[in-house]
Amino acid sequence: MAAARIIDGKAFAAGLRERVAGAVATLKKQHDLTPGLAVVLVGEDPASQVYVRNKAKQTVEVGMNSFEHRLDATTSEAELLALVEQLNTDSAVHGILVQLPLPDQIDTEKVINTIDPAKDVDGFHVINAGRLATGQHALVACTPVGCVMLAKDALGDLSGVNAVVVGRSNIVGKPVAQLLLQEHCTVTIAHSRTKDLPGVVRRADLVIAAVGRPEMIKGDWIKPGACVIDVGINRIERDGKSTLVGDCDYDTCAKVAGSITPVPGGVGPMTIACLLHNTVRAASGIAGVATPKM
Numbered sequence: 416m417a418a419a420r421i422i423d424g425k426a427f428a429a430g431l432r433e434r435v436a437g438a439v440a441t442l443k444k445q446h447d448l449t450p451g452l453a454v455v456l457v458g459e460d461p462a463s464q465v466y467v468r469n470k471a472k473q474t475v476e477v478g479m480n481s482f483e484h485r486l487d488a489t490t491s492e493a494e495l496l497a498l499v500e501q502l503n504t505d506s507a508v509h510g511i512l513v514q515l516p517l518p519d520q521i522d523t524e525k526v527i528n529t530i531d532p533a534k535d536v537d538g539f540h541v542i543n544a545g546r547l548a549t550g551q552h553a554l555v556a557c558t559p560v561g562c563v564m565l566a567k568d569a570l571g572d573l574s575g576v577n578a579v580v581v582g583r584s585n586i587v588g589k590p591v592a593q594l595l596l597q598e599h600c601t602v603t604i605a606h607s608r609t610k611d612l613p614g615v616v617r618r619a620d621l622v623i624a625a626v627g628r629p630e631m632i633k634g635d636w637i638k639p640g641a642c643v644i645d646v647g648i649n650r651i652e653r654d655g656k657s658t659l660v661g662d663c664d665y666d667t668c669a670k671v672a673g674s675i676t677p678v679p680g681g682v683g684p685m686t687i688a689c690l691l692h693n694t695v696r697a698a699s700g701i702a703g704v705a706t707p708k709m
């Protein structure tokens with residue numbers, strides 16, 4: 416059986432970062448504007464520390480200013496809100512990202528909705544979610560944007576494509592479904608109560624898997640030739656080793672699909688690249704200048 420084309424998210428993300436760097440150079444040259452991204456980390460979660468370090472490194476690499484705020488795990492909600500308010504008014508800061516998850520004493524929704532929507536580069540603020548849902552200009556969550564970029568690269572025009580999104584979270588499933596609707600896909604959103612999930616997935620020309628269940632989606636669920644975008648990042652023990660796998664059973668899906676993202680190296684690298692892309696859009700928007708082409 417023919418093997419699927421592997422969608423190289425790492426290479427695509429590198430290309431996007433190059434285009435972002437070009438846009439940053441244009442903003443500096445034409446408008447004396449250097450986009451700035453502030454990342455706030457509360458506590459010492461090891462995975463979050465790695466993410467924050469990578470975000471800061473890549474922010475600087477594309478020529479933007481990076482501001483890091485590391486707060487103690489015991490930080491109160493009021494202290495975090497005060498920092499967000501301060502960043503909202505800081506003219507050097509065009510994007511604000513509060514790394515999730517937050518400690519239990521802090522109301523995550525309250526923090527996200529305190530970020531100025533114009534600086535909400537994670538796209539989680541209720542105003543940006545509402546703008547996306549109503550087709551208005553919005554800052555859109557990074558991972559969903561990355562998924563759709565990869566799907567368009569693999570399939571070309573998505574108009575009329577039957578897309579099935581497995582997962583309905585506010586950070587992946589719902590925004591990716593909204594973006595696919597904007598691309599004129601026929602969108603089905605599946606979740607834990609969906610009946611006959613394999614049958615639903617089998618109808619899809621494009622499958623976006625955002626479930627958080629290791630290797631749940633099997634090759635015999637996939638329509639031959641379909642494009643499979645696997646958002647899942649799951650750490651499992653295999654052969655006595657800790658290993659990362661997606662929500663799709665890669666080996667069986669790759670035998671049937673037309674194209675597929677690997678884990679790691681598929682959707683994952685797109686997230687930070689799209690964050691930088693969003694920061695350029697935010698900086699241009701705040702300055703009232705056209706966003707350079709990226």
Ligand code: NDP
Binds near residue numbers: 586627
């Ligand atoms: P959530 O746990 O918030 O949502 C999971 C969704 O999957 C829910 O809508 C849930 O349905 C659905 N679901 C769970 N079990 C089943 C099942 N057996 N059958 C069908 N649907 C099911 O996860 P996230 O959206 O935050 O993340 C999904 C995955 O993507 C995770 O592996 C995460 O690590 C990864 N991820 C990767 C990112 C990246 O690449 N940078 C960024 C963000 C996430 P219901 O609503 O009914 O409970």
